[in-house]
Amino acid sequence: MNLNVNNICGESDGTFDLSSIASDPNFVFENDPNFEALKLYNSEGDVIFVNSWVECANYVSGGWSNNIISSNHDELFFYFLSSLLLGYFLIKRYLSKKEKI
Amino acid sequence: MSQYVDESTVGYYQSNTCKLSLFDIQDVNFFNNSVEFLPDKFSSIKCSGKVNGVDYFEDGIKIYIGTNLLIDFFIQSFFWLVFIFLIPKKSTNLSENIKPITFLIMSIIIYLHFLGEKNYYLSVYPEFETNLSFSNFRFNSIMITFLLLLFIFKDLVGSRLKNFINYIPFLFLLVGTYNTFNINFFYILIVFIGVHSFINTKKNFYLISSYLIIATVYFYNLEKIYTNFDVDKIKGFVNSSESTPSLIYWVISFYFFIYGIMYLINSSKKSFDHILFRKNLIWSGSLIVIIGILSSFNRILNFYFYYYLGLNKFGMKSFESIQGNTWRGLSSSAEAVGEYFIFIIIFIIFSLFKNYKNLNYFELIGLIFISYGIFRANNKASLISGVILIFIFLLITKVSNLRVKIFGFLLFFTGLLIVFQQINDYPFGYYSKGMLYHATLASNIESSLSLNQWGLSAVDDMNLGQIIIDNENSKSLSKASEFMLKEYTLRNNLSILPGWISVISSISVLINRSEKWGIFLAKYNPDITEFLFGYGPGQISEYYLGHSTKYNDGLVLPHSSILVCLIFFGLFGLLIGITFLFRIIKKNYKNSVFTFLLAYFLINLLKSDSLLYLNSFVLFMFVLNYYKFEDTQNEQY
Numbered sequence: 047m048n049l050n051v052n053n054i055c056g057e058s059d060g061t062f063d064l065s066s067i068a069s070d071p072n073f074v075f076e077n078d079p080n081f082e083a084l085k086l087y088n089s090e091g092d093v094i095f096v097n098s099w100v101e102c103a104n105y106v107s108g109g110w111s112n113n114i115i116s117s118n119h120d121e122l123f124f125y126f127l128s129s130l131l132l133g134y135f136l137i138k139r140y141l142s143k144k145e146k147i
Numbered sequence: 148m149s150q151y152v153d154e155s156t157v158g159y160y161q162s163n164t165c166k167l168s169l170f171d172i173q174d175v176n177f178f179n180n181s182v183e184f185l186p187d188k189f190s191s192i193k194c195s196g197k198v199n200g201v202d203y204f205e206d207g208i209k210i211y212i213g214t215n216l217l218i219d220f221f222i223q224s225f226f227w228l229v230f231i232f233l234i235p236k237k238s239t240n241l242s243e244n245i246k247p248i249t250f251l252i253m254s255i256i257i258y259l260h261f262l263g264e265k266n267y268y269l270s271v272y273p274e275f276e277t278n279l280s281f282s283n284f285r286f287n288s289i290m291i292t293f294l295l296l297l298f299i300f301k302d303l304v305g306s307r308l309k310n311f312i313n314y315i316p317f318l319f320l321l322v323g324t325y326n327t328f329n330i331n332f333f334y335i336l337i338v339f340i341g342v343h344s345f346i347n348t349k350k351n352f353y354l355i356s357s358y359l360i361i362a363t364v365y366f367y368n369l370e371k372i373y374t375n376f377d378v379d380k381i382k383g384f385v386n387s388s389e390s391t392p393s394l395i396y397w398v399i400s401f402y403f404f405i406y407g408i409m410y411l412i413n414s415s416k417k418s419f420d421h422i423l424f425r426k427n428l429i430w431s432g433s434l435i436v437i438i439g440i441l442s443s444f445n446r447i448l449n450f451y452f453y454y455y456l457g458l459n460k461f462g463m464k465s466f467e468s469i470q471g472n473t474w475r476g477l478s479s480s481a482e483a484v485g486e487y488f489i490f491i492i493i494f495i496i497f498s499l500f501k502n503y504k505n506l507n508y509f510e511l512i513g514l515i516f517i518s519y520g521i522f523r524a525n526n527k528a529s530l531i532s533g534v535i536l537i538f539i540f541l542l543i544t545k546v547s548n549l550r551v552k553i554f555g556f557l558l559f560f561t562g563l564l565i566v567f568q569q570i571n572d573y574p575f576g577y578y579s580k581g582m583l584y585h586a587t588l589a590s591n592i593e594s595s596l597s598l599n600q601w602g603l604s605a606v607d608d609m610n611l612g613q614i615i616i617d618n619e620n621s622k623s624l625s626k627a628s629e630f631m632l633k634e635y636t637l638r639n640n641l642s643i644l645p646g647w648i649s650v651i652s653s654i655s656v657l658i659n660r661s662e663k664w665g666i667f668l669a670k671y672n673p674d675i676t677e678f679l680f681g682y683g684p685g686q687i688s689e690y691y692l693g694h695s696t697k698y699n700d701g702l703v704l705p706h707s708s709i710l711v712c713l714i715f716f717g718l719f720g721l722l723i724g725i726t727f728l729f730r731i732i733k734k735n736y737k738n739s740v741f742t743f744l745l746a747y748f749l750i751n752l753l754k755s756d757s758l759l760y761l762n763s764f765v766l767f768m769f770v771l772n773y774y775k776f777e778d779t780q781n782e783q784y
Binding site: 070072073074075076077085093094095097120121122123124125128129131132135136139 | 154155156157158159161162164187189190191192193194199200202203204211213217221284285287288291292294295298299
């Protein structure tokens with residue numbers, strides 16, 4: 047078993063064949079009420095909730111992690127967009143003041 | 148490709164997270180009421196608005212729609228700004244006077260909020276940082292968007308400021324609470340107006356210095372814990388933390404908030420339009436009911452209304468009543484919305500008796516919806532108080548014969564007593580100590596209680612004296628409970644007249660508040676300075692979490708705005724408030740509409756938490772200052 051799986055999802059009592067889940071695109075993960083829901087992140091910043099050990103193990107095996115692996119590109123874009131808009135307003139205001147003078 | 152969401156397609160959606168948008172799936176799932184749409188507040192920008200997870204639960208399927216802090220802030224703010232843009236302009240332009248320092252102060256205030264309530268945001272984004280380094284794009288974007296929002300608002304507010312007062316009713320429809328922030332859009336805008344007016348008007352140094360002195364006591368009382376109090380349905384109007392920066396934020400912003408409201412009211416004295424206000428009350432009231440019904444019938448609309456109206460809590464997802472035939476619809480509190488609906492009716496009746504223009508057909512249809520809202524909100528106390536006040540109003544203003552007046556009063560109150568006697572069938576002893584019984588029931592004192600020969604504890608027996616004895620060692624009761632129990636058992640029964648605790652308890656039983664006020668007593672555990680001066684505006688977490696009771700999860704509020712004021716401002720603040728109220732009433736009691744509207748509010752504030760909701764608070768401030776508008780109306784009509 048992947049060491050990451052144990053670290054992130056905890057130890058499991060049973061043995062599960064995760065490859066059978068991966069090969070079935072319509073597999074439905076059943077929620078385990080005893081499993082505390084976890085948030086997992088992938089390298090693209092996507093987030094999912096897992097509600098059972100099997101679900102958690104499946105995603106962790108697929109490269110998901112409980113630490114955010116964030117890509118700052120989107121936020122950087124947002125930062126420039128908001129700065130640009132604010133700059134536009136400030137310049138517009140400055141020019142309208144200048145016109146009045 | 149989107150598919151109908153059911154048990155068989157959950158796997159498909161679980162394997163395709165962040166690929167399909169809400170728009171994609173709504174086409175085939177618009178009438179699918181077996182699913183529930185919830186926001187996934189942790190989403191990245193890329194996955195915002197997309198299906199980020201689907202889970203199958205016993206009670207149905209939950210679909211998580213990605214919502215991102217930055218995107219939410221941007222979309223929600225600009226959507227709400229459009230509504231401000233729709234408010235018709237009035238002539239005066241104010242925007243020229245807003246100085247750059249106003250923006251600087253606002254930036255500091257907003258920064259303090261994020262700094263102080265960081266734990267709230269960390270629960271949404273584990274990486275949330277408040278440092279102002281260049282690479283902290285997320286936080287920089289938030290601060291810049293705030294400034295952008297204020298700049299746009301400044302351009303919109305100038306010519307509309309004097310018309311805002313006429314559109315207050317829409318605050319009950321467009322609540323304005325952000326999905327991911329513990330901030331209310333309108334709170335920030337009013338604070339902004341407050342800062343502007345503070346800078347431009349003559350300052351009352353006595354008031355400022357008094358407030359500052361009291362504020363130092365709040366800091367003295369502060370426990371300095373970076374908690375993350377679950378603000379739930381009062382999101383945006385209370386502090387989620389107990390940190391110094393968050394307290395500074397609430398102390399300063401609340402001061403400017405009051406300043407802003409007063410500025411709005413005082414500058415609108417001549418532009419207040421009674422007929423327009425009445426029309427807006429009817430529109431907002433009927434839209435709350437209509438949208439509430441739509442929202443309860445359709446899960447996708449339920450999600451959209453939550454998001455775009457900025458609701459503190461999702462609207463009801465079913466048309467079924469809960470808790471004693473109550474249906475809150477779109478509102479986060481059935482009690483608050485019930486109060487508002489009845490306020491609308493009272494206002495209309497008063498306006499008709501003041502011979503203002505009659506209602507048109509649309510308004511009459513709106514009244515049918517509002518009446519339905521009153522029926523479903525099931526706020527009996529508001530309804531009874533409304534009926535009583537309308538009856539008294541009619542007796543005073545329309546009946547000139549003194550004998551008929553007295554007969555009317557006697558007949559009415561005798562009828563009322565009979566009704567009360569019929570609906571309350573508790574044993575006599577329960578009235579005087581029902582509230583204390585519930586206080587002991589809510590306290591964690593079982594382990595300290597001894598059992599009698601039948602295995603019953605002093606709480607089961609309502610033996611308050613024994614509870615005091617049992618509590619001596621464990622000290623598990625809150626200070627408020629302990630004080631009240633001692634006051635009741637050691638002093639009360641020697642007097643011929645009923646003691647003050649018995650009177651309060653009897654009232655609480657009569658108005659069905661003995662349990663809620665009992666829980667308040669079980670929780671309220673202040674030391675002497677906290678009791679005298681309170682914890683500060685918006686500071687509820689110390690009251691709620693400071694003393695362990697059986698009600699530490701969920702949000703059980705005190706159900707009395709007077710008790711809320713006691714928590715926030717202490718006995719001293721409460722007495723100042725009451726004195727201030729008496730002064731206003733004494734000066735303006737001849738203005739019957741003002742007096743009765745205020746009386747309605749005060750009666751209801753005794754038994755409801757309305758002041759914890761921004762819209763109800765603003766409406767209360769409006770009513771408190773209504774005498775200022777009424778004079779103008781008399782001149783006009």
